[in-house]
Amino acid sequence: xxxxxxxxxxxxxxxxxxxxxxxxxxxxxxxxxxxxxxxxxxxxxxxxxxxxxxxxxxxxxxxxxxxxxxxxxxxxxxxxxxxxxxxxxxxxxxxxxxxxxxxxxxxxxxxxxxxxxxxxxxxxxxxxxxxxxxxxxxxxxxxxxxxxxxxxxxxxxxxxxx
Amino acid sequence: xxxxxxxxxxxxxxxxxxxxxxxxxxxxxxxxxxxxxxxxxxxxxxxxxxxxxxxxxxxxxxxxxxxxxxxxxxxxxxxxxxxxxxxxxxxxxxxxxxxxxxxxxxxxxxxxxxxxxxxxxxxxxxxxxxxxxxxxxxxxxxxxxxxxxxxxxxxxxxxxxxxxxxxxxxxxxxxxxxxxxxxxxxxxxxxxxxxxxxxxxxxxxxxxxxxxxxxxxxxxxxxxxxxxxxxxxxxxxxxxxxxxxxxxxxxxxxxxxxxxxxxxxxxxxxxxxxxxxxxxxxxxxxxxxxxxxxxxxxxxxxxxxxxxxxxxxxxxxxxxxxxxxxxxxxxxxxxxxxxxxxxxxxxxxxxxxxxxxxxxxxxxxxxxxxxxxxxxxxxxxxxxxxxxxxxxxxx
Numbered sequence: 001x002x003x004x005x006x007x008x009x010x011x012x013x014x015x016x017x018x019x020x021x022x023x024x025x026x027x028x029x030x031x032x033x034x035x036x037x038x039x040x041x042x043x044x045x046x047x048x049x050x051x052x053x054x055x056x057x058x059x060x061x062x063x064x065x066x067x068x069x070x071x072x073x074x075x076x077x078x079x080x081x082x083x084x085x086x087x088x089x090x091x092x093x094x095x096x097x098x099x100x101x102x103x104x105x106x107x108x109x110x111x112x113x114x115x116x117x118x119x120x121x122x123x124x125x126x127x128x129x130x131x132x133x134x135x136x137x138x139x140x141x142x143x144x145x146x147x148x149x150x151x152x153x154x155x156x157x158x159x160x161x162x
Numbered sequence: 163x164x165x166x167x168x169x170x171x172x173x174x175x176x177x178x179x180x181x182x183x184x185x186x187x188x189x190x191x192x193x194x195x196x197x198x199x200x201x202x203x204x205x206x207x208x209x210x211x212x213x214x215x216x217x218x219x220x221x222x223x224x225x226x227x228x229x230x231x232x233x234x235x236x237x238x239x240x241x242x243x244x245x246x247x248x249x250x251x252x253x254x255x256x257x258x259x260x261x262x263x264x265x266x267x268x269x270x271x272x273x274x275x276x277x278x279x280x281x282x283x284x285x286x287x288x289x290x291x292x293x294x295x296x297x298x299x300x301x302x303x304x305x306x307x308x309x310x311x312x313x314x315x316x317x318x319x320x321x322x323x324x325x326x327x328x329x330x331x332x333x334x335x336x337x338x339x340x341x342x343x344x345x346x347x348x349x350x351x352x353x354x355x356x357x358x359x360x361x362x363x364x365x366x367x368x369x370x371x372x373x374x375x376x377x378x379x380x381x382x383x384x385x386x387x388x389x390x391x392x393x394x395x396x397x398x399x400x401x402x403x404x405x406x407x408x409x410x411x412x413x414x415x416x417x418x419x420x421x422x423x424x425x426x427x428x429x430x431x432x433x434x435x436x437x438x439x440x441x442x443x444x445x446x447x448x449x450x451x452x453x454x455x456x457x458x459x460x461x462x463x464x465x466x467x468x469x470x471x472x473x474x475x476x477x478x479x480x481x482x483x484x485x486x487x488x489x490x491x492x493x494x495x496x497x498x499x500x501x502x503x504x505x506x507x508x509x510x511x512x513x514x515x516x517x518x519x520x521x522x523x524x525x526x527x528x529x530x531x532x533x534x535x536x537x538x539x540x541x542x543x544x545x546x547x548x549x550x551x552x553x554x555x556x557x
Contacts, residue, residue: 007244008309009322010300016310026310031427038310044486047310 033058087117087144093159094137104131112152114145169218173447176202176218177439189539190298192442192501193532199446200528206452220447224440229406231441232506233396234434236407239296239325240414241423248322258316258479259323262497265475267292269467277460282339283518286511289335290527291468293328295501296321298535302542308496313489316479317496328503329408332510333358336405339514354404358412361395365416373420384422385429407506438502445505445528448512453525461529469537472497491549499538504531 004016012029019025022042029035033055038047053061063069092098098106109115119126119133120140126133135141141157143150176198184194201207202217209215218224248255270288279287299317303309308317337350365372378384392413399409417426454461473494480490508527511519541548 006315007242007247008300008314008318009242009244009325010238010296011304011309014309014314028304028309031424031431036304036310038307040310043312047307049307049310 084146085144086147086150087142088150089120090141090143090150090154090157092135092137092139092141092157095159096137096157098135098156099137101135102131103129103133103135106135106156108153108156112145112156113149114143114153116141117144118142166221166223169221170223172202173218173224173440173443174436177443181439188543190301190499190501190535191439192295192298193535195439195442196446196449196528196532199443200449200451201446203447203449205448205450218447220444224444224447227437227440228444228509229396229441230393231434231437231439231444232407232509233392233410234430234437235441235502235506237392237410237414238431238434240411240416241418241426243322243325243411243415243418245415245418248326251319254316254482255319255323257482258320259327261479262320262324262472262475263292263327266468266471269471273460273464273467276463279518282516283523285335286507286519286523287526289328289331289507290504290523290530291464291500293324293500293503293507294321294472294497295499295503295531295535295538296325298499298501298538299496299542302499302539303496306542306545308492308542311489311492312483312485313480313492313496316476316483316485316493319483320476320479320493320497324503325411329411332405332507333408336408336510337403339510339516339519350403353402354408357399357402357404358408361409361412362416365412365419369416369419372417373422376417376420376422381429384425385433388422388426388430389433405510407510442502442505445509445524449525449528450521451525451528453521454529457522457526457529460526461533464526464530465533465537468500469498469534488549491552492545495541495545495548498534498541500531500534 002018006014006016008014008028012031015027015029017025017027024040024043026038026040026047027035028038035053035058037050037052039050040047060069098108103116116129117127119129119135120142121136121138141153143153145153177195180194180198181191184191201215204216204219207215267288270291271284273291274284274287299321300309303314303317308314333354334351337354338347376384376387378387392410395413396406396410400406417423476494476497477490478494480487480493485493504527508524512521512524
């Protein structure tokens with residue numbers, strides 16, 4: 001596959017791509033961000049303008065073609081379904097009763113039924129925390145359990161109003 | 163102040179309307195700007211149905227804006243001038259460009275001498291009828307889709323060759339025409355080459371410095387710097403008797419080596435568009451159409467001869483690019499339009515102001531450009547009909 005690149009003075013750049021057989025695709029990049037796509041049945045044929053894309057749309061289509069199209073997801077709740085159980089990220093408020101307790105002392109598995117799979121602390125992650133791991137204010141607990149179990153756990157790490 | 167402001171407002175609005183109309187009809191905006199300048203200018207036509215059309219005078223303000231139009235048109239030309247492409251393709255470009263120059267500049271000289279013009283006047287005339295309009299042609303190429311075909315190669319290549327030739331031509335002519343005898347002429351040419359050589363050297367070796375100078379995250383500061391430096395360099399050139407257009411061109415080529423090209427395209431191009439539009443408008447403003455009647459014979463001869471000339475030289479150039487007959491004919495038709503550069507040359511001539519250069523050549527050029535820009539665009543649009551008629555159908 002050869003790509004021929006030429007400057008078009010006053011306009012931008014032109015790329016001619018052989019796409020198999022004798023067919024060619026001609027892509028014209030304008031300085032102002034406009035992109036025009038032409039198709040040539042063979043190298044001798046007249047180019048036929050397929051479509052024109054303006055700036056932002058051109059970039060998005062380009063991202064799709066690249067397989068890198070990214071649509072932002074709502075990050076308030078990130079749920080990973082595992083049968084009845086789900087994984088949830090739960091914030092530990094600084095006034096929660098669990099702050100400064102070790103996991104062993106907190107005994108969360110027995111009390112709520114949910115398990116702590118990992119703890120995210122700032123930019124670090126503690127995977128599979130042991131019973132000696134102390135829960136700090138501002139930690140994000142990565143938890144696994146059913147909705148009821150996680151609701152119970154959330155009650156323990158919420159702000160303590162009592 | 164109120165009067166001047168009003169006049170400028172009328173000028174700009176008229177230009178906007180003219181451009182919109184041209185777009186509607188599918189023709190280039192350049193002739194539209196000129197015509198509207200003729201209409202609202204101090205020259206005839208002065209009134210329509212009793213309503214005065216003498217709305218805008220050729221104020222110094224408009225003159226300066228027009229000058230900036232020339233400066234920035236050439237600046238952007240230099241900016242987009244691809245030295246790499248020129249070097250890569252130099253064999254074919256020189257061949258096509260050489261044929262184009264020999265035929266068409268030669269024709270221009272012949273016509274000038276035939277009509278009894280002096281040597282200097284003839285050289286100006288030859289320049290006016292030789293150079294094709296990159297603006298009109300590139301726009302047509304994109305509209306017709308030719309830009310993606312093989313015929314765009316020789317067309318754009320010839321235009322690039324013409325750019326360099328015109329830069330040299332303007333530099334020499336401006337210097338020569340300014341001086342009186344041979345000695346002062348030689349001095350002027352020497353100064354010109356020194357100034358331009360210095361500019362090129364700064365651009366070439368100082369591209370790192372240039373790059374740093376224009377580096378700022380603020381768009382506002384960026385455009386101020388670009389516009390400021392360009393205008394300053396152009397003004398300095400003019401003060402030294404060097405063509406400000408060529409100085410701007412060389413500055414543009416220098417900056418084309420920095421990383422700022424795309425940003426300049428984005429941010430400074432709108433300013434260029436305003437100035438350029440006023441330039442074309444001011445051409446119409448200062449043109450007395452009654453003078454065109456006086457050069458009708460010259461105009462007719464020039465239009466016919468140079469259209470045929472470009473057609474033949476262009477078609478022949480297709481050979482250097484191994485094009486088939488149909489595409490070669492398209493090259494011939496594609497190079498016919500004339501426009502902005504012919505007007506720049508005419509403005510330079512008017513500035514010198516001796517003999518026919520003062521008003522005859524400018525009037526001729528306006529008539530010539532009005533005809534050739536429209537004729538050229540139509541020829542390109544009707545190319546398939548023409549090539550079929552000439553027996554070169556696709557296949």
